[in-house]
Amino acid sequence: MPLVIYDTRIKGALNLKLFSVGPVACRPEVLEEMSKQMFSHRSEEYKKLHRETVNRLKELLETKNKVFLFPSSGSGIMESSVRNCVEKKMLCCINGNFGRRYADVGAANGKIVERVEMEPGKPITPEILDEKLRSNPDVEAVSITYNETSIGLLNPLQELAEVVKNHGKLLLVDAVSAMGGVEIMIDDWSIDVCFASSQKCFGVPPGLAVASVSEEALEKSKQVTERGWYFDLQLYEYYDREKDSTAMTPPIPQISALNKSLELMEEDGKKSQFELYSKRNDKIISGIKKLGLSTFPEEGYESPTVACINAPEKISGVKIYEKMREKGFELALGYGQLKKTTFRIGNMGYIRFEDIDSMLQALGEVLSENS
Ligand SMILES: Cc1ncc(COP(=O)(O)O)c(C=O)c1O
Numbered sequence: 001m002p003l004v005i006y007d008t009r010i011k012g013a014l015n016l017k018l019f020s021v022g023p024v025a026c027r028p029e030v031l032e033e034m035s036k037q038m039f040s041h042r043s044e045e046y047k048k049l050h051r052e053t054v055n056r057l058k059e060l061l062e063t064k065n066k067v068f069l070f071p072s073s074g075s076g077i078m079e080s081s082v083r084n085c086v087e088k089k090m091l092c093c094i095n096g097n098f099g100r101r102y103a104d105v106g107a108a109n110g111k112i113v114e115r116v117e118m119e120p121g122k123p124i125t126p127e128i129l130d131e132k133l134r135s136n137p138d139v140e141a142v143s144i145t146y147n148e149t150s151i152g153l154l155n156p157l158q159e160l161a162e163v164v165k166n167h168g169k170l171l172l173v174d175a176v177s178a179m180g181g182v183e184i185m186i187d188d189w190s191i192d193v194c195f196a197s198s199q200k201c202f203g204v205p206p207g208l209a210v211a212s213v214s215e216e217a218l219e220k221s222k223q224v225t226e227r228g229w230y231f232d233l234q235l236y237e238y239y240d241r242e243k244d245s246t247a248m249t250p251p252i253p254q255i256s257a258l259n260k261s262l263e264l265m266e267e268d269g270k271k272s273q274f275e276l277y278s279k280r281n282d283k284i285i286s287g288i289k290k291l292g293l294s295t296f297p298e299e300g301y302e303s304p305t306v307a308c309i310n311a312p313e314k315i316s317g318v319k320i321y322e323k324m325r326e327k328g329f330e331l332a333l334g335y336g337q338l339k340k341t342t343f344r345i346g347n348m349g350y351i352r353f354e355d356i357d358s359m360l361q362a363l364g365e366v367l368s369e370n371s
Helices: 028-033 044-061 074-085 097-108 126-135 157-166 215-223 233-243 252-268 270-290 317-326 353-369
Strands: 066-070 089-094 112-117 141-145 170-174 193-197 209-213 306-310 342-346
Touching (some): 044 209, 044 233, 044 252, 066 074, 066 233, 074 170, 089 097, 089 126, 097 112, 097 141, 112 126, 141 157, 157 170, 170 215, 209 233, 215 233, 252 270, 270 306, 317 342, 317 353
Parallel strands (some): 089 112, 089 141, 141 170
Antiparallel strands (some): 066 209, 193 209, 306 342
């Protein structure tokens, strides 16, 4: 099955090749699942779908932890992790906008938020985290953004997790743009809550989020007051265990699509899925370097799913984005303060190697036409 972005089987496909950072292009088989007739989320059909999807996620993540499906985007689980795992104080690791969002969510939910904040482009280091935890022994949980989508940086999660565990804290991981594209060892690295959205590496339309949740996180949640209702992990645990379902009506089309996407990943083998991401990324990075461009994050920490690229002096990131769209390629703008000076190329979902060649060729043309 060749990987193509637009496909005559996809109704209403844009005449655009997507190198976006989410929502991303989806495989036709995945989209087809979403056009099937509905059934009740209390029916046997749903229970089977729910169990299959959860089991496939557990396989992918190699975890014995509980895995829950949330009728929200990934930010919903961010809020859930804060409300369930923190009574008073948390520590947020920030080196981009999504790390900052975690801190905002903590503060908006009335928690005291301590921060580790790095200079733009720098990874969170185990030494700095250790120091911060020594001076703040009363934090209950630490949040880390594995793949900081806003700057295309992959934080050294395994080493950071070790530090968090040495201090005996709960570890909350935003893996929104990593899960399914990069290996995450939930149990080996002792991650308490690890979540992702459907519209990134799973190549599924938006509206669904997934999380693995440890026993320790569930225990903590029992002791925390004012967890709210919609994102109460105790409710998810009960409905998953007793009813193979969720308390509220779940987005059944997205769950069917995710189940299909996971089935396709299983067929190819988990390792080949990660290799595919890594090979596509190598091709993108070597291509942009041949064009004389460089990546924004510190060397060695570049994300395999999102390349954040410094725009050349004579042409802004916004112009590159606009000119590429005119040529039929949807890249992503730089994020926030980096909007003019960078642009991003997503490597998530349904992308084939020849599309990368044609995208790089178009990028070369845009650069020479505007220099
Ligand atoms: C790292 C990261 N965290 C959180 C989010 C927010 O996810 P959602 O839009 O699914 O709520 C995003 C979205 O791009 C992200 O990239």
